[in-house]
Each structure stands twice: as C-alpha cells, then as structure tokens.
Amino acid sequence: MENILEVKNLHVTFSTYGGNVKAVRGVDFHLKKGETLAIVGESGCGKSVTSNSIMRLIPNPPGRIVAGNILFNGEDLTKASEKRMRSIRGVDISMIFQDPMTALNPTLTIGTQLIEGLVQHHKVTAKQAKRKAIEMLELVGIPNPEERLKQYPHQFSGGMRQRIVIAIALICEPELLIADEPTTALDVTIQAQILELFIKIQKETGVSIILITHDLGVVAKIADRIAVMYAGKIIETGTKREIFYEAQHPYTKGLLHSVPRLDARGDLKPIDGSPPDLFSPPIGCPFAARCPFTMEVCDNVFPVQTNLSHHHIVNCWLQDPRAKKSKSVRITVDGRQPT
Ligand SMILES: Nc1ncnc2c1ncn2[C@@H]1O[C@H](COP(=O)(O)OP(=O)(O)O)[C@@H](O)[C@H]1O
Ligand code: SF4
Ligand SMILES: [Mg+2]
Numbered sequence: 001m002e003n004i005l006e007v008k009n010l011h012v013t014f015s016t017y018g019g020n021v022k023a024v025r026g027v028d029f030h031l032k033k034g035e036t037l038a039i040v041g042e043s044g045c046g047k048s049v050t051s052n053s054i055m056r057l058i059p060n061p062p063g064r065i066v067a068g069n070i071l072f073n074g075e076d077l078t079k080a081s082e083k084r085m086r087s088i089r090g091v092d093i094s095m096i097f098q099d100p101m102t103a104l105n106p107t108l109t110i111g112t113q114l115i116e117g118l119v120q121h122h123k124v125t126a127k128q129a130k131r132k133a134i135e136m137l138e139l140v141g142i143p144n145p146e147e148r149l150k151q152y153p154h155q156f157s158g159g160m161r162q163r164i165v166i167a168i169a170l171i172c173e174p175e176l177l178i179a180d181e182p183t184t185a186l187d188v189t190i191q192a193q194i195l196e197l198f199i200k201i202q203k204e205t206g207v208s209i210i211l212i213t214h215d216l217g218v219v220a221k222i223a224d225r226i227a228v229m230y231a232g233k234i235i236e237t238g239t240k241r242e243i244f245y246e247a248q249h250p251y252t253k254g255l256l257h258s259v260p261r262l263d264a265r266g267d268l269k270p271i272d273g274s275p276p277d278l279f280s281p282p283i284g285c286p287f288a289a290r291c292p293f294t295m296e297v298c299d300n301v302f303p304v305q306t307n308l309s310h311h312h313i314v315n316c317w318l319q320d321p322r323a324k325k326s327k328s329v330r331i332t333v334d335g336r337q338p339t
Contacts, residue, residue: 010068038219041229094169111149159190231286238312
C-alpha cells in the first residue's frame with residue numbers, strides 16, 4: 001500500500017523570552033492510505049505541534065519548522081507556499097480539534113458553515129451544496145438533517161456539535177483527516193459514539209486518519225498502528241497489538257498502566273514524575289529521570305533505534321545487547337563503543 005504521508009526528521013522550535021522550546025525533536029512516521037495511526041503521549045509531548053506542522057499551522061513567530069520533510073502524496077509541505085497550503089487545508093487534509101464550540105461559528109447556521117468550504121473550493125450550485133450538506137449530516141448520524149441545517153451551534157448538544165465539526169471536515173472529501181483529541185471534551189458515552197463514527201466514516205470513505213490523544217483507551221478500538229511520543233520524540237511505535245501486548249519501552253508500559261478502566265473508577269495509576277524541560281532537553285534518554293531501569297548510558301546517549309519487527313520500533317537501551325551486558329557500559333556520543 002502506498003504512503004499518503006511521510007514525516008521525516010521533523011524538528012519544530014519555539015523562540016520565547018525564556019529561550020528556545022524544542023517542542024518536536026526529530027520525529028519520523030508514515031501513514032498508509034486508508035490507515036489509522038494514533039499518536040499518544042502525555043500532555044506537552046509535542047502531539048499538537050506535530051499535527052499542526054502537517055497543516056503548516058505553527059504560528060511563526062514564535063514557532064518554526066527548523067528541519068525535516070512532510071511528504072503528502074510525495075509533495076513536501078514544508079516547502080509549499082501559503083497559497084498552496086490554503087488550497088490543501090480543508091480540501092485534501094482536514095483537521096478536527098478538541099473543542100467543537102470554538103471550531104463552530106456561533107453566529108452562522110450549521111448549514112452555512114457546512115457548505116462554506118464546498119462553495120469556496122468546488123464549483124457547486126446552491127442546490128448541490130445543500131444536498132451534499134444533508135448527506136454529510138446523515139453520514140455523521142444527525143437526525144432530521146434538513147431541519148437541522150437551519151439551526152445554530154448552541155441548539156445542539158456537545159456530542160452533536162462534534163459530529164457537525166466532523167461533517168464539515170469531511171464535506172470536501174479529504175484524503176487525510178487529522179483529529180487532535182477529538183473526544184477529550186466529551187463524556188464517556190458520547191466519546192464511544194464518536195469513535196464508532198470514525199470507524200464508520202473510514203469504512204465508507206476510505207479516508208486516512210491520524211488520531212491524537214493522551215488516552216490509550218481511546219485508540220484501543222480504532223487505531224491500526226500507534227506511535228508513542230515523549231518529550232518531542234517518538235520513542236516506540238508498532239501495530240496496535242504490538243503496543244498493547246508487547247510494549248517494550250518503560251514509558252509505554254507506564255502509559256498502559258495508567259489507562260483508566262471502567263470497572264476501577266479512580267484507580268488511575270499515573271507515571272511518577274514529569275517530562276523534562278524542553279528548553280534544554282537531556283542529551284540521553286528523555287525518560288531517564290522517571291525510568292525504573294535507568295543505566296549510566298541512558299543519561300549520556302540517546303537510545304539507538306531497535307527494530308523488533310517490521311512495524312515495531314523502540315528507542316530504549318534495554319533493547320541493546322551492549323547496554324544490557326553491563327550496568328556501567330560506556331558508549332560515546334557518536335554511538336561507538338570506546339576501545
Ligand atoms: N506557541 C507556543 N509557544 C511556545 N511554546 C509552545 C507553543 N505551542 C506549543 N509549545 C510548546 O511545545 C510543547 C509541545 O506542545 P503540544 O504539541 O501542544 O503538546 P501536546 O502533546 O499536549 O499536544 C510544549 O512544551 C508547549 O509548551
Ligand atoms: S533508555 Fe534507559 S532510561 Fe530510557 S527508557 Fe530505556 S532503560 Fe529507561
Ligand atoms: Mg495537544
């Protein structure tokens with residue numbers, strides 16, 4: 001299957017009064033056509049900065065893509081003009097954010113908001129646009145779509161508003177949908193319904209999806225592959241099975257333990273400690289300060305990549321036989337064993 005998206009060595013930095021925040025520090029991943037990739041990690045690890053970079057929505061200043069490539073169907077979006085990006089956003093790539101209320105304009109009917117993009121980017125008559133709007137509301141499960149088109153956002157519940165946001169994102173039939181914490185603002189039952197909706201939409205439209213969340217429970221249902229981010233880097237990636245049943249990185253294991261369970265309310269087991277400061281991130285493993293298995297090498301050298309299977313990749317010294325042999329193994333910064 002063809003890659004619809006390839007992100008290579010992406011670095012994004014924000015210049016602030018306090019110094020440079022290295023929010024994304026060399027991220028690599030790909031997405032195949034029709035696939036759902038989940039990007040998971042605690043708040044502040046760079047998930048939104050990564051996905052906003054794909055849409056080129058990093059405010060500059062203070063932010064800047066300082067290195068890397070983002071290939072969308074082979075075209076490098078880091079080099080695309082702003083005009084080109086405007087023709088891509090909402091048409092070829094659509095994005096859904098956490099809060100449906102801020103994504104919708106409270107002063108316009110949802111009918112008007114639905115057809116806005118269609119009318120702007122495609123030559124359609126008013127009648128065709130309305131028909132398409134009704135079709136989209138049906139797809140996302142809003143009853144009486146013809147009546148509902150005339151209503152305003154405040155006349156809908158939170159869950160219904162998020163369905164409308166999804167309908168708007170899909171009306172121009174994008175190839176890639178990026179959903180950044182799309183269910184975080186919703187209660188658990190509605191969350192489950194929205195996730196079902198993503199599954200249905202993918203089946204019916206074949207759209208490729210990047211789902212961003214801090215909650216591994218959310219991805220259990222719908223992801224094909226999972227990338228785990230920590231302190232601006234992807235530290236483990238694999239198929240859903242590999243991550244849920246064969247996770248190797250201590251951080252991924254910690255995240256799995258902190259998945260809230262319906263049968264054990266309040267029994268959330270967070271990982272002790274907090275992520276490193278991104279003004280001067282550690283040169284070694286960014287998880288070293290919180291990891292129960294830290295070795296000397298972990299503090300000094302960023303863990304090399306270990307390929308455990310075709311999809312399963314992890315960056316942790318525990319996987320490296322050189323580090324495993326001795327707790328005090330010394331490896332120089334360029335990765336060679338000292339002689
Ligand atoms: N506009 C900004 N200015 C300065 N720092 C920013 C800005 N946007 C994001 N960051 C920093 O980038 C890092 C990653 O943020 P983000 O991608 O939003 O995390 P999350 O994984 O929660 O989506 C954080 O440390 C955040 O403080
Ligand atoms: S590289 Fe070292 S500190 Fe980092 S996760 Fe692996 S064992 Fe822990
Ligand atoms: Mg975010």
